[in-house]
Amino acid sequence: MTRPWFRWLPAALVPAALAAAALAGSYQAGAATSLPHKTAEEVIAMIGRADVHALSGTLQQSSDLGLPQLPSAGPKATQGPASVMELLSGSHTVRVYLDGPAKARFQVMDMLAERDLVRNGSDLWLYNSADNTAAHMTAPAEPARTAAPHATPAPGLTTPDAVARHFLAAVGPTTDVTVGDGTTVAGRTAYQLVIKPRTTGTLVDSVTVAVDSATGLPLGVDVRARDHAAAAFSIAFSDVTLSAPDAALFNFTPPRGAAVEEKATPQLHGLPGKSGQPPPVKAPAVRPTVTGTGWDAVVALPPGTVPADVRSAPMLAQLTQPVAGGRALTTSLVTVLMLDDGRVFAGMVPLERLQAVAAAR
Amino acid sequence: MTGAPDARPSSSWSLMASELSVLFRRLRTWAMLLALAAIPLLIAAAVKLSSHPVAPGRGPPFLDRITQNGLFVAVTAMTVSVPLFLPLTVGVVAGDTVAGEANLGTLRYLLVAPAGRVRLLLIKYVSAAAFCLAATLTVAAAGALAGVALFPVGPVTLLSGDTVGVGESLVRSLLIAAYIAVSLLGLSAIGLAISTFTDVPVGAMAATVVLSVVSQVADNLPQLEWLHPWLFSHYWLGFADLLRQPVSWTSFGNNALLQAAYIVAAGALAYGRFTSKDVLS
Numbered sequence: 001m002t003r004p005w006f007r008w009l010p011a012a013l014v015p016a017a018l019a020a021a022a023l024a025g026s027y028q029a030g031a032a033t034s035l036p037h038k039t040a041e042e043v044i045a046m047i048g049r050a051d052v053h054a055l056s057g058t059l060q061q062s063s064d065l066g067l068p069q070l071p072s073a074g075p076k077a078t079q080g081p082a083s084v085m086e087l088l089s090g091s092h093t094v095r096v097y098l099d100g101p102a103k104a105r106f107q108v109m110d111m112l113a114e115r116d117l118v119r120n121g122s123d124l125w126l127y128n129s130a131d132n133t134a135a136h137m138t139a140p141a142e143p144a145r146t147a148a149p150h151a152t153p154a155p156g157l158t159t160p161d162a163v164a165r166h167f168l169a170a171v172g173p174t175t176d177v178t179v180g181d182g183t184t185v186a187g188r189t190a191y192q193l194v195i196k197p198r199t200t201g202t203l204v205d206s207v208t209v210a211v212d213s214a215t216g217l218p219l220g221v222d223v224r225a226r227d228h229a230a231a232a233f234s235i236a237f238s239d240v241t242l243s244a245p246d247a248a249l250f251n252f253t254p255p256r257g258a259a260v261e262e263k264a265t266p267q268l269h270g271l272p273g274k275s276g277q278p279p280p281v282k283a284p285a286v287r288p289t290v291t292g293t294g295w296d297a298v299v300a301l302p303p304g305t306v307p308a309d310v311r312s313a314p315m316l317a318q319l320t321q322p323v324a325g326g327r328a329l330t331t332s333l334v335t336v337l338m339l340d341d342g343r344v345f346a347g348m349v350p351l352e353r354l355q356a357v358a359a360a361r
Numbered sequence: 362m363t364g365a366p367d368a369r370p371s372s373s374w375s376l377m378a379s380e381l382s383v384l385f386r387r388l389r390t391w392a393m394l395l396a397l398a399a400i401p402l403l404i405a406a407a408v409k410l411s412s413h414p415v416a417p418g419r420g421p422p423f424l425d426r427i428t429q430n431g432l433f434v435a436v437t438a439m440t441v442s443v444p445l446f447l448p449l450t451v452g453v454v455a456g457d458t459v460a461g462e463a464n465l466g467t468l469r470y471l472l473v474a475p476a477g478r479v480r481l482l483l484i485k486y487v488s489a490a491a492f493c494l495a496a497t498l499t500v501a502a503a504g505a506l507a508g509v510a511l512f513p514v515g516p517v518t519l520l521s522g523d524t525v526g527v528g529e530s531l532v533r534s535l536l537i538a539a540y541i542a543v544s545l546l547g548l549s550a551i552g553l554a555i556s557t558f559t560d561v562p563v564g565a566m567a568a569t570v571v572l573s574v575v576s577q578v579a580d581n582l583p584q585l586e587w588l589h590p591w592l593f594s595h596y597w598l599g600f601a602d603l604l605r606q607p608v609s610w611t612s613f614g615n616n617a618l619l620q621a622a623y624i625v626a627a628g629a630l631a632y633g634r635f636t637s638k639d640v641l642s
Contacts, residue, residue, distance in 0.1 A: 005637075007636045010629035011632070014626050014629040015626050015629075018626060107605065109609065111601070112601045114605060116522050129521070249606075249607070252522060253524070255522055257429045257518070258518075
């Protein structure tokens with residue numbers, strides 16, 4: 001007891017040691033790794049050759065699109081169309097299981113609840129534990145082999161693979177593609193492909209794709225918007241196993257007591273990588289027209305494509321702001337202009353460009 | 362009890378046994394366990410006697426499932442008790458550990474043995490941890506019994522929409538109880554550390570309970586997002602991950618790691634204070 005201060009040493013050292021351990025852990029996770037040199041073309045070719053059909057993993061998805069804050073807690077936030085908006089804002093942990101092109105399961109892990117999407121062949125189930133409801137759809141048995149093989153009818157549920165392919169499709173003469181430092185994602189070494197639009201007419205500043213060095217599978221995508229420090233949208237595996245998941249996971253039977261709704265066959269569409277894209281339009285009798293090419297292209301929908309009940313939804317009024325001749329939804333990545341005459345313009349461009357395109361027609 | 366490598370292990374064990382028997386023979390301990398057991402009973406009775414079926418999404422999570430399956434009473438009760446009732450009782454027990462003895466004037470008698478202070482701290486902490494487990498199991502067991510008595514019992518629907526049998530659902534209930542007991546270990550260590558700083562047990566109890574509330578409030582403030590993973594209450598509601606199919610163990614592991622860090626840090630603080638203070642009472 002001659003030196004009582006000596007006994008306080010652990011109280012000072014232990015928190016310091018814990019902080020050091022935590023810092024070392026996070027430093028190691030983001031440490032650059034050295035990989036054999038590859039050119040951008042070789043890395044893109046790796047993604048094209050990627051032959052991963054079965055995997056199970058956990059995705060961390062977060063969006064910072066500058067949308068007005070919507071209530072993210074409570075069952076109301078995860079029901080109906082609000083569910084889609086909820087998925088496109090804030091942070092989510094999603095477990096994903098894929099086995100071949102026709103079997104997929106997504107589990108959105110909410111606080112004390114879960115939203116599930118199960119696809120097994122032509123059967124497609126949506127389940128929400130918050131209100132114990134299930135919806136069943138019958139999809140075409142053999143989906144068209146498009147760029148996104150795991151298309152789902154729920155915008156916001158996607159994989160880094162689908163997002164990366166969406167942005168790679170835009171790669172052309174208007175784009176700079178470089179390979180950055182090697183990195184580690186979900187414990188796997190990965191090349192970083194940096195896609196940078198040359199034009200200043202788009203809201204997208206850069207897209208970074210982490211490509212698994214062994215298989216070519218995109219493991220994570222970060223989309224940065226102009227004049228924003230944080231990523232506007234990011235999706236990445238926090239863990240991934242490249243083997244077939246338990247087949248029982250894809251056999252979904254709605255639980256006893258759940259309200260089951262039979263829905264019409266959905267239009268399976270390749271998931272948009274850029275979140276915040278307008279929801280799928282019903283019965284597109286008229287094809288949308290595209291003005292421009294590449295990053296500052298503007299999609300125009302003729303009147304009548306977007307139903308009136310969608311246009312007058314109160315949530316839309318909450319999200320949009322009035323502009324001359326209509327309403328506009330502005331996010332850090334995507335802008336949508338809805339004119340009073342029914343025409344809708346959208347693109348990864350500032351509002352002024354949409355208005356200019358609208359005025360020119 | 363590797364932390365007490367003295368020449369008389371038998372005396373450590375007997376001290377441990379006497380400490381536990383003192384704790385579980387106290388009227389206060391039983392009163393708290395009975396109050397905890399009343400939570401699932403109250404929930405089950407309220408749902409049973411109510412004439413309106415509970416609409417999904419109303420009231421506490423899982424409440425609407427109870428009428429279909431009594432096994433959800435335990436889960437609902439545990440969900441309801443985690444934010445306040447369990448931290449309250451754990452705060453009372455942990456805050457009383459050292460300060461209570463000091464207040465009664467019995468602390469110096471416990472410290473007559475040489476090198477006894479570290480051992481006493483460890484014994485006090487183990488008894489507080491035993492209460493964490495007893496409290497959680499009380500809620501789970503009372504909930505299971507009330508559910509079986511009042512409602513039909515059958516296969517249980519998990520959060521993922523998949524269904525498991527009664528046996529596996531009981532295993533998962535026990536896992537949830539274990540998860541919550543582990544969740545409370547950090548708070549117990551904090552209560553023990555606070556308890557070494559005062560001779561007034563009520564002060565230590567109140568401070569521990571207030572800290573648990575402050576931690577949960579901070580966890581709900583988006584402005585403090587950088588702080589969230591460091592709050593001891595951050596993973597308290599993560600037990601729902603045990604109700605997914607397949608079970609997600611990530612939050613269980615993260616929670617255990619976080620609680621271990623709090624035990625070591627608060628334990629070091631308690632050690633510094635308790636071994637350097639003059640015990641006069």
